[in-house]
Amino acid sequence: MNRPRVTPGPVLALTAAWLATRLLMLWLLVHSGTRLLGGGSVTREVWHLYFRWYGVLSHGGFPAHDTTWQYPPGAGPVLLAPGLVPGLTYFQAFVALTLATDVLITAALVAAGTRPGRSLRGAAVWTGGLPLLLHLPLARYDVQVTAFAVVSLLTLRRHPRAGGACAALGALVKVWPALVLLGAPRGRVTRTSWVWAVAAGVTSLALLAVSFNNPLAFLRQQGGRGVQIESLGGTVLNLARHAGWSGRAHYQYGSVELVGPHVAAVATLSLALTAAAFGLLVLWRVRARHWSPATPYDAALAAVLLFTVTSRVISPQYMVWLLGLAAVCLTSRHTSQRPVALLVLAASALSSVIFPMYYGEVVAGTWTGCLLTLGRGGLLAAAAVLSFVRLWGAARPPSGPSTPTTHPRPDSDRLPHQALSIS
Template identity: 75%
Template structure:
């Protein structure tokens, strides 16, 4: 057994090297039609580099409709300056690979602990390349690293986990959801207090160093309905029924414009509020926590956020792969079938973008069917994730009152801890 344990990390390391070499090759040849005609790498070489120039002069890109990110994104986009001997694009990709390796290493380390599994590391190493070269040319791998490290640190170091969640949230908001499933009591107080302190401190520092740190809020509020979102799928199908809208590039994405788009956007927001209301109700009513509950709850929350969002860009799948991988490090997770659905949705996402994105833009039947397939898988994953999380919070059978015996609260299984402890 020890021989197998020693060889599995080596096999994962070899797989990481081989797959990342393939991703780099694809990035170097992304002028090919099926690889996006250069559109994937262009975002780093032009847009990110443009923002780098603005940020390096001590200001956020005020008035830029494409700048829709919290202030913490600034240091991430400035980070390639740490490698001055490389071009901006090359340095950005190199740092993305470092973040990727940190995630893989953390998952391997977690998986080697007693009662844990290397399935999470395997999912990350083999799942990320399903997105081809896209993850190397976006900063979502770096953001995902904050969330993954937060979740893996929570059990032993809740304050560290809280700080990592806050830092990630200041880069791209959603890592704050990694704290949704912290066990009640001192762990939650420590994690959330640390998150508040770390977040406030970094925000104050960024507001001191850079001008216009909150301009992104104005740009974010103007977002419409991206063609890859669930609402966008409905509007794409509506074009075949005579709806007169069309797709247009705005706010850094292809979005639908036309009648009822505002109503669809409002409905998406309402669904987000309803979904998180259900998630908070789960937290109030849950009576049983296991070692996997914080991981499972984080995945459920981000899935709900993703599915009900007005925007579901292909790089969002990086987040879901990372969180699913954390879940699979625990043998007690309830999210294994959800992880399988996420992997399937990731594979379809690659066909959507960059391979056949033109079909999606023009809402052809091929494009519409691809979006129905991808978003259908994500919607199924979100629903199943919430149901399984909800059920896992119930006390196990036989935990109620037994005649002649006093009970002091919810029973906890050997794998779990009592709620409130």
């Protein structure tokens, strides 16, 4: 029986959309010095932070005494890579490598979406969703981190060794990709992916420790962080300024944080909520009885959303992670996260209004700034709750006396050959 022939029209349309939107993002990057686009604040991170760290890393050490260095040692090779591209400045090479990684993510989503029983909606969400963040994704290395998570999830069932290794490498760059293995199907896939994740993580960390000095210096800086102004806790404190709270905004540890009375209590509460979120995810893992082909994807999105909304920091580039995970979810017709993806898209659009457009209002604590962060935080909180509720509901076995309660076979995401392969 022959499989249906995949028409090239949707893929060509996605390609055209990708080219048009990325050209727009590059145009915004070139004109990022305008006031509406933040007066150069978006690109400054590459020039002033990444390039400075590159100078330290190129001499064989991590920036141990730099309070803005808060990243695991795997970030080192990512930030060194632009300096190895001949004929380009560091900034030009960084943007070029980010676009190349973007191409890799898009191609992986298209390849997954054109398989039988899958959907191109995921590739469409990534292609159209990333420009909602304006030019910010081109001036942060979060696209590279997201690539590890996307590839890990899309290869997990068929190649659990590669899936586990990619998750570990991503975690060494920015921690959160470790969460993508939470929903690995029970049995061989879980055992293999988790074992390979540990092996790849330990081996890579050992190599980095041999190659660079002070590989764990980031832990000291992370421990000293407070409450960033865009986080949910920061939004509450910012609103409290209108009720007489005596705190203020202050730039430290690489972001604008709030300092003053009760900040430590809010930070502690955020950490407690993160621990509670982790407990809920473990409980889901223990109680889950039904695994669909989309369960690993849905669990990853729910986990990262919960950790994001309970964090002391919600930087605008975090939306890149969520867009990537939402896109992976939508490659599967079995996903429970379609309404969650819409909330993530809305939060991404609002995030660009917050930064860079009206970030001065946020830092000043005006009503406009407070309401913007409250709106974005509310969308993310709603997305996190809805995501987990739908994940929990999908884990219950369908009613019926003969319905199996175990997860499907690893290849059960393949529908009959007559099924349409795209939507």
